[in-house]
Amino acid sequence: MLITSKDNPKIKELMKLDKARERRISKTFIVEGAHLVKEAFSKGLVIEAFSLEEKDGYTQLTEAVMKKICHTDTVVTEIALCKMIESNKLEDRILILDKVQDPGNMGSLMRSAVAFGFKTIVLGLGSVDIYNDKVIRSSQGAIFKLNFREEDLTKFIPTLNDYKVYGTNVRNGIPLEDAAFDKKVALVLGNEGNGISEEVFNVIPKNIYIPLENTESLNVSVAGSIIMYEMSKNA
Amino acid sequence: MLITSKDNPKIKELMKLDKARERRISKTFIVEGAHLVKEAFSKGLVIEAFSLEEKDGYTQLTEAVMKKICHTDTVVTEIALCKMIESNKLEDRILILDKVQDPGNMGSLMRSAVAFGFKTIVLGLGSVDIYNDKVIRSSQGAIFKLNFREEDLTKFIPTLNDYKVYGTNVRNGIPLEDAAFDKKVALVLGNEGNGISEEVFNVIPKNIYIPLENTESLNVSVAGSIIMYEMSKNA
Structure with missing residues (x-):
């Protein structure tokens, strides 16, 4: 036809x-x-x-x-x-995204998640839609290799009892190189401009940060990928 | 007025x-x-x-x-x-970009370069213009903290005698975690789709790669940033 x-x-x-x-x-x-x-x-x-x-x-x-x-x-x-595939499965390494907005960042994080064995991505309210054409394009097929869940993070994170949950924040944070990671880890990343929202920050037990040479910050997909890389090395 | x-x-x-x-x-x-x-x-x-x-x-x-x-x-x-600022200064850590095309990637790499002390970026022919509005926006001000040079990489790289120059390639490459870095390092990153071009690859003495869980690849700004992070830790 x-x-x-x-x-x-x-x-x-x-x-x-x-x-x-x-x-x-x-x-x-x-x-x-x-x-x-x-x-x-x-x-x-x-x-x-x-x-x-x-x-x-x-x-x-x-x-x-x-x-x-x-x-x-x-x-x-x-x-x-x-x-769309729907699955509630939680794998050993979980990436949790709190209002990540940029399609390119979302796609890039998906690629890194697959590459470093974070097979579950949990999306908080207010994240960019993962089926957006730009996200799919920049995910380069990674979208087919992950399972996704949408959750209210303030309620979801406290249920992760057998996971070590890490936020990304200098406040109450330990430098990445001093962290020792377990097999079951969850990493929470925040919004491009504002980082992790206050209400989500409040339910995260531990934070890590990447020590930088100056006051600069990193792109969120870069920061998240560096931490996933370290977590996958240490697991 | x-x-x-x-x-x-x-x-x-x-x-x-x-x-x-x-x-x-x-x-x-x-x-x-x-x-x-x-x-x-x-x-x-x-x-x-x-x-x-x-x-x-x-x-x-x-x-x-x-x-x-x-x-x-x-x-x-x-x-x-x-x-524009022009400077031919070469600092201890150099980031060399061979046809990086995406403005978001270029801006993101600039942020990481500043954050990890790669104060010189050398642009090969055919890279996206660094003064492009999207590059400037995603660089978040990093563009003002770096010095840039434009060079024919096949001629420029062989002049870096007192630097250890690393390409990013699985071919002839060693895994990132096995590499020990010197103070004076140069990292070469290639195009989003095609990687480092053959003629540039031919003048690079050593290659590193990031071991991944599967056949996936990483976004170039993510891969480059992970390596810069490791290089800055080891220096």
């Missing part, structure tokens, strides 16, 4: 998924680019795949229609409508 | 600086936002400052004119025209 019109009902449905709310209701999202489509297929998450070419198992789109759906400057050859 | 028109010759000059080529010719660039303007003043780099308010030492702009110049979604209250 070849879809040539932007007014095709299927295309209209896909375009609705630009909105986080629509994605949430339908529990579906779109990935753009052959690499991500392949990853989605390998995880069994593809509901329908679309290609510029005539291809087995794909619905064909004209370039104009593809352009309409895609967010990248260059037109991709393939996209896929995928279903 | 209050400028009310976008056609004012001064505003036209400022708007030209959107183009890397114009910045390069005039050796000037614009910073947006009160925080960055303050940093620029403290470094003595401000040629002319502009504000929405009537303010001593500032040229006043209407909001419409300010909006025309600025790149952020929210209107800033201050901007400044700044002069």
